[in-house]
Amino acid sequence: MPKEYRQIEWNAQLADDCRHLIRLAFREDLDNEQDWSTVSLVAADAQGSADIAARADGVLAGAPLVPLIIEEAELELTWTPHKHDGDAIARGDVIGTLSGSVRDLLTSERTILNFLCRLTGIATLTRTYVAAATGAAQVYDTRKTTPGWRRLEKYAVRCGGGVNHRVGLYAAVMAKDNHLAWSATERTLADITPQVREFLTAQLGAAAAAEKLIEIEVDSLAQLAAVLPSQPDIILLDNMPPATLQEAVAMRNKLAPSVQLEASGGVNLETIGPISETGVERVSVGALTHGAASLDLGLDWKSAQ
Template sequence: MPKEYRQVSWDPQLVDDCRYLIRLAFREDLDNEQDWSTVSLVAADAQGSADIAARDSGTLAGVQVIPLIIEEAELDLVWTPQKQDGDSIQCGDVIGNLQGNVRDLLTSERTILNFVCRLTGIATLTRRYVDAATGQARVYDTRKTTPGWRRLEKYAVQCGGGVNHRVGLYAAVMAKDNHLAWSATQRTLADITPQVREFLVAQLGEAGAAEKLIEVEVDSLQQLEAVLPSQPDIILLDNMPPEVLRQAVEMRNRLAPQVELEASGGVNLQTIGPISASGVERVSVGALTHGAVSLDLGLDWKS
């Protein structure tokens, strides 16, 4: 089994990121004042109930953020979910119910919807890409994420059936085109992987080095042929059309069958089918996060 990038889970690190974002969201809305619209129109002790409902179909993500918003903002609300992250939702489906102080409900409405709509949009788009892929290829995200939201957005990718690429620069070695351009005057492509392995062992020891994936980007079959003998964990094939990707797979199968191939560049919902059918194991798609549109969810009053 090939090594894999560490996947984002709903863990304390993600929760901590989320709490920072929640505090920032309320600071944006309230600053050091209050929700003047609500406090001028709603009695302090008013109680009410409202459902969060889907206005469109998709794949749900972000439900787990709602209890954190209630806790972090000290809201007098009770959240009762009816759907979970990863569930398919249809227009009109009730995601869950919020009950309690009406002022708190109205003041937090947009913050709650912003989180869940954004993350559900990412999960929904990811699911479309996963469903459009064929063969053995897995669909990966990238680091093209909203600053501060990376773990949340990568979590949403998982809710949609995708796989997380490296979370950050610290997580793996990825020698991309600009690294290689800088290194070209000092070393050959064949030298990249051995040098990286030697450096990682010196810095982290054998066990620590073994945990770091090494990925090298190439943009031609000639470069691929030069890199394959050094056997990095993954080789990224940049902007290659499907017919060239098939040749790359044949070359890999012949020279280094244990190396996984990742296709990247020019991937959209129309091209992912033939790209993924070429025989590569991975297809990375920046659009999963930077191109996603929030799914429409709304608040429907019950009382």
């Protein structure tokens, strides 16, 4: 079975990322002061509840953040979820209900919505790409993420049905065009994979080295022919049209059938279908994260006492 990049799940590490981001979000809004609009207009003991509702169709991501925000900011609120991450949502659907202090609800409203809208937008766009990939290839994200948000945004990709590529530079060896251009005077393409394997074994030991994926980027069939005999785990085919990708798949099938092929570069909703049908196993799409628009969600009051 081919090796795979580690997939992001909701876990303690991801929750810790969120806590840092939540603290920063409240620092941006409150600094060392307070929400003067709310405290000047709302009584300290006012209680109420409000729904967070979808203003557009999409795929939910980020719901576990809401109780984290309540906990981290010490809000006097309770959260009742009605939808869960990965659920399809339609315009008007209630995602969940916040109840408790009206002051806390108003002060935290934008922070909660910002997280949910951003992550739901990524999940929604990912689901659209997955649906458009009519072939057998899986849809992967990239490292083109918002600084500090990477694991969170990759989690949203997973909610939308996508697959995570490497989470960071530490997660794998990926020799891209700039690595190869820099080292071209010292080694050939055929030398890259054995050199990397030898180095990883010396640094990590044989067992740990074997767990590290090795991926090499090529931009021509000639380069592919040079790399295939060394059998890296994955070869990235950069900016190749579908006809060339089909030739690459035929070459791979003949020379190194265990090597996975990944298509990347210029992938959009119009091109992903034909690309996914060429026989490559993977299509990586930077737009899943850097091109996603937030999905509109809003807060609707239910009651106030």
